[in-house]
Amino acid sequence: MSQHYEVLARKYRPHNFQELVGQTHTIRTLVNALDNNNLHHGFLFTGTRGVGKTTIARIFAKSVNCEEGVSSTPCGKCTTCLEIDKGQSVDLIELDAASNTGVDHMREILENAQYTPTKNLYKIYLIDEVHMLSKSSFNALLKTLEEPPAHIKFLLATTDPKKLPITVLSRCLQFNLNKLSHEEILNHLKFIMDEEKLNFDESALSKIAEFGNGSMRDALSLLDQSISYGNGCVKEEDLKEMLGLVNHNEIVKLAKLINNRDAEKILSFVKDLAHKGENLANALRDLTSIFHQISIAQVIQDNNQMSSEIADLANSFSAQDLQLYYQIAINGQKDMNLSPSEQIGLEMTLLRMIAFHPDYDDREKKNLKPTPNKKSKVIDTAAPKESPESSSNLREPNEEINKLDIKNQKEWEDIIKTFDFNGAGKMLVKNTVFKSLENQTLVLTLSSDFLNLLTPKTEDSIRNGLHKQYPAVELIFEPGETNGDSLSQKESVEREQKRKETESQFLSDDGLKELQEVFNSKVDLKSIKSIKESDNV
Known part of the structure; x- marks a missing residue:
């Protein structure tokens, strides 16, 4: 038996x-x-x-x-x-x-x-x-x-x-008790495989440790399953088939395409992955992990602790690009379940990496560049054709092209308060911080917490609002930290200060203190409002 x-x-x-x-x-x-x-x-x-x-x-x-x-x-x-x-x-x-x-x-x-x-x-x-x-x-x-x-x-x-x-x-x-580290789980998995005298790929055990997510029991349950699937062996190819993982080499290739910002090849690559039946949600997760590994490689700069492919990628990516791509990939994972399909979710996440890149120039924008919101003009086709030199004379009499000229966050906040931004657009611009303005290209840092509001519709709404007075302005949003400098964050601090002042003035009233003492009661702090707030209720 x-x-x-x-x-x-x-x-x-x-x-x-x-x-x-x-x-x-x-x-x-x-x-x-x-x-x-x-x-x-x-x-x-x-x-x-x-x-x-x-x-x-x-x-x-x-x-x-x-x-x-x-x-x-x-x-x-x-x-x-x-x-x-x-x-x-x-x-x-x-x-x-x-x-x-x-x-x-x-x-x-x-x-x-x-x-x-x-x-x-x-x-x-x-x-x-x-x-x-x-x-x-x-x-x-x-x-x-x-x-x-x-x-x-x-x-x-x-x-x-x-x-x-x-x-x-x-x-x-x-x-x-803390979650166990990746190394702690990996070393224990290797110890068990050696004790059981079973063959394994260390890369496969590393992936199991990663899926354990700090839980030794979860990792051991997955190891049990992997041993059964591999008939006594734990190999990377078997693990890939069992969990629906995308081959590591494919993820490396995808990272290179992103670094080259080649949108057509990226879309073609994703299409091929989808046709092969790969799990695209796992592909995005693995891509996020690759960005992390490259960032670590740039910091430690020890070729003995990294694969040759990671070392090569570390030399080709900039640290700023990696932070941008990692943040977009993290948010893309959150949005994946909301997308019409995994393929669409992955494609939009990768295209966002290209579109948000600081060096995203006119040549790259050729299919995505929004049309400036200018008044259309009717031109008599029988009239003599204008030369390029005289085309600027087609403007309406007295029409001038205004140039945006702001140098700091205070001036950008004045623009926000003055212009008619609507709905989500208003909320979004209030959570941005001015970064730079060169050659009428306005670069804004957008709080990472509000990236989900940056839809094409909202972005067009903001551009249209600016183009009413500054039609030559191009707008670029860069995800990042606003560190309390955005208009929304300042307004929030100001509201909190006013609330505390109102609360303090109310609680310091001698009559109120006497009432509390007589009735042995306490004030519901949430009910304290200024006269202005009460009138708006």
Whole structure:
């Protein structure tokens, strides 16, 4: 009979603090407390899934109940340690709060807390996802948590500590567990594959570690799936087929096309990917990762830590371009689900990288350049043809071409307040900061939080507003940080200052203070408004 298969997450679950991956700050604190026998009665472990909350709690349970004595190094061989590892210890009461939220069940469990442990030094309550308990259950828990018997230890674990009552938080030592780093997960995956004596591509394990997103359990589950798919091997090509990933070489090629700003070849490339049935959302995600790798390569400048293709790309991209492309790619991922199709979403994201580039010149704009909003003129076809030199005389009498002349943010804000920008256009320009004006090309830094408003319709609306007085102006938006300098941010600060002044004046009134004292009441701060605000309601 074949041996029963044990999933990797269970088979390689750490049995002591030395085997744990990451969480050094938590381990150090617990080790010192255990070795000095200076133990609190309540511990709360918080963090996302798969970072070691319940694993640390079980190791702690072994450490305090090991038959060789309390220490940070349980023997792992005594009856107690083995029972805890197998989940068979009568003095370790594990409760899943997600499926046991009722107060009656909690009371029944806690009523037994007064009795001494059956065989160990401590009776330990391990409550997972403790934030799922009902309000009544929390109240029942709190009574025991406030003044627990000396033989009781509470180990609480949660992915959402914000939902815990402050009364519970204040009675526990809290340990915030971090997501595991890519390197920590990758090294552990390689260790497991070596222990299992299985073949693997390191690039495939690196991709699995990336998909783990800081969770060791998620990464190990994907590794299990990859081993089965590859019949005992984890290869990059198999992983690509299993997850619908785009070949790395294809992503590198796409990055080169973007650097060359060749729109036609980019669209053709995306079309080919779509016809091959590639996952285009993953393609955009991988492209974003490539931009990050290139940026890191430019900073560390160590060819031993990067592939030759990344090193070549690092020499061809500018740091400014990478920041622009990365920001657009991140926002493109958010918008992908809103696009009519993945292909359209990816194409528009890549075209945005080209259109927002500072060096996007007239030759590149030939198919996208907006038509200036000028009055159309009727020309008599029977009239003599004008020479190029005399074509400027076709303007209306007394018509002048005004030239925009602003030099700073203050002058740009005056334009915003003066011109008739409508709806989303008004909101968008108020969240821009003046960057430069050269040869009637106005460059504005647009807050990255408002990139979703930059639709072709909104952009045309803003241009049309400017062209009414300055028809020669070209407009370029660059995503970036406005750092509190935009008109919208200044107005927000001003409103907040006025609100605080109004609130302060109102609360300082002697009559109000007397009313509060007589009726033992408090003012609803949200209800305080200036007379002007009240009139507008």
